[in-house]
Amino acid sequence: MKYNIATYILFFILVIVQVAFWGSFSFFLLQFNLIVVGLVLLLNLFPFEKFLPVALFSGVLMDIYSSLPFGTYTLTILATFVVLEILFVNFFTNHSLYSMVLLGVIATVVYNLVFILLNGLMYLLNFSNYISGSGYLLNCLFQIMDNTIIIIICFYIINSISRRFKPIFLRS
Numbered sequence: 001m002k003y004n005i006a007t008y009i010l011f012f013i014l015v016i017v018q019v020a021f022w023g024s025f026s027f028f029l030l031q032f033n034l035i036v037v038g039l040v041l042l043l044n045l046f047p048f049e050k051f052l053p054v055a056l057f058s059g060v061l062m063d064i065y066s067s068l069p070f071g072t073y074t075l076t077i078l079a080t081f082v083v084l085e086i087l088f089v090n091f092f093t094n095h096s097l098y099s100m101v102l103l104g105v106i107a108t109v110v111y112n113l114v115f116i117l118l119n120g121l122m123y124l125l126n127f128s129n130y131i132s133g134s135g136y137l138l139n140c141l142f143q144i145m146d147n148t149i150i151i152i153i154c155f156y157i158i159n160s161i162s163r164r165f166k167p168i169f170l171r172s
Helices: 002-020 034-045 048-064 072-090 097-124 134-161
Strands: none
Touching: 002 034, 002 048, 034 048, 034 072, 034 097, 034 134, 048 072, 072 097, 097 134
């Protein structure tokens, strides 16, 4: 129970920092998306069923602070989370650094593609005035690089603290 509350508080803080602080920087080393990094890390630490409400919570919280139509961030985060879960269960089952980095890159690409597609659809249906420009794709490339750096740092921190990412070999 205390882990659930701590996870919600952690994602609440991540959303607030992402929206209020990191969203205003234009420097290429500060383009990371804390929500995507949190999704990748916690997907590897907790089961899908336990973490799905946290992903929904963070999406709704991002929508509250957004000027986009409500549900844009929720659908984006949930779609990213489902794609990550499918890939994690079927392909990236080992908790290695390579699988974490690859999941982070895939999560960033899926997150931005779903976000662009949803915003384009909302723009075509006249629900929103926002359409992503050409600078958004450059920011996506910087975001991939920055998210990878953060995931590597977090992997080594978690690996030194916990046994969660250490390989287990069978003894004969």
